[in-house]
Amino acid sequence: MRAVYATDLSDAIEAAIGDRTCLECLGRYGIDAIDLVTVTSPNVTAGMPGSDVSQRTRNALDRQRNILEREGFEVQTHVVRGTPHRRINGLADRIDADLVIVGSRGQSPLEQRLIGGTARDVARTSVRPLLVQRIVEQDDDHEVADEHLFQRVLYATDFSENAERAFDQFDRLQTATQEALLVHVAPPARRPGSDTVDDAEERLEALADDLRARGIDAQAQVREGVATDEILAAEAEFDPTTILLGARGKSPMRRLLLGSVSEDITAQATSNVLLVPPTRVR
Incomplete structure (x- = not known):
């Protein structure tokens, strides 16, 4: 399986690429080949007098490539110019990638995590499963928020077709x-004991039984309230390493627009987020 790994060549991304536990988790997911891509500004011209931007970029990319190769991945590198999310998703489509990986750093002084612009735009337009990997700053250094990427998974579902597609990631x-x-x-109008809540509990338990049969310790929980608030509350209680959910498009146009719940979760969660887009946009 093949992944596109987007890098801005920063210390933050290098901390993620250099984390052996994270890379081992990607291997367990099935990734054995990585296309490492960095997108430079279209306004920077290689070969300009006094400019060594291209060579510095290549050196940094080769350093990250060597890290990945030492961990056993087959690696291709790409330096491209243009709009980052378009070039990242374009490469993913061209090589038929199974996963796209982008890093996201919290920037809010209120300690509410805000997804970076590139990560947000990739999430809104990707037609491939997307892993948004959280990177935090500690004492002027960077580290991944949860290095055991998929050890504890919070799966949020509205029982839609796309949520079912996200559940298939457990394969x-x-x-x-x-x-x-x-x-x-469940929306607030649905009271505990109603047929809709009982049905949701039964459907969740059936999914949990599926996971238990695979050797995963699974729990099922129906909550009542605003979806984003309750999923984030469940995150705080369960402390997952990754939140798994579907990104359902609102628009019939070619470009996928994230639904408000998936966008809010991706922006505000402290865990990694694995987003699965609808089949119909591929």
Whole structure:
């Protein structure tokens, strides 16, 4: 399986690429080949007098390539110019990637995590499963927030077709995932004991039984309230390493627009997020 790994060649991304546990988790997911891509500004001209931007970029990219190759991955590198999310997704389509990986750093002084511009735009337009990897700053250094990427998974579902497609990711995650919490959020109008809530509990339990049969310790939980708030509350209680959910498009146009819940979760969660887009946009 093949992944596109987007890098801005920063210390933050190098911390993620250099984390052996993260790379081992990608291997358990099935990734054995990585296309490492960096997107430079279209306004920078290679070969300009007094400019060594191209060579410095190549040196940094080769350093990250060597890290990945030492861990056993087959690696291709790409230096491209243009709009980052378009070039990243374009490469993913061209090589038929199984996964796209982007890093995201929290920038809010209120300690609310805000997804970076490039990561947000990739998430809004990707037609491939996307892993948004959290990177945090500690004492002027960087490290990944959860290096055991898929060890504890919070799966949020509204029982839509795209949520079912996201659940299919457990086919790849089952060797990497030890625990899972399955969450469905019922709107406030649906009261406990109603047929709709009972049906949701039964459907969640059926999914949990599926995971238990695979050796994953799974729990099922129906919550009531605003979907984003309840999923984030479940995250705080369960402390997952990754949140898994579908990114459902609102628009019939070619470009995929994230639904408000998936966008809010991707922006505000402290865990990694694995987003799965609808089949119809591929």
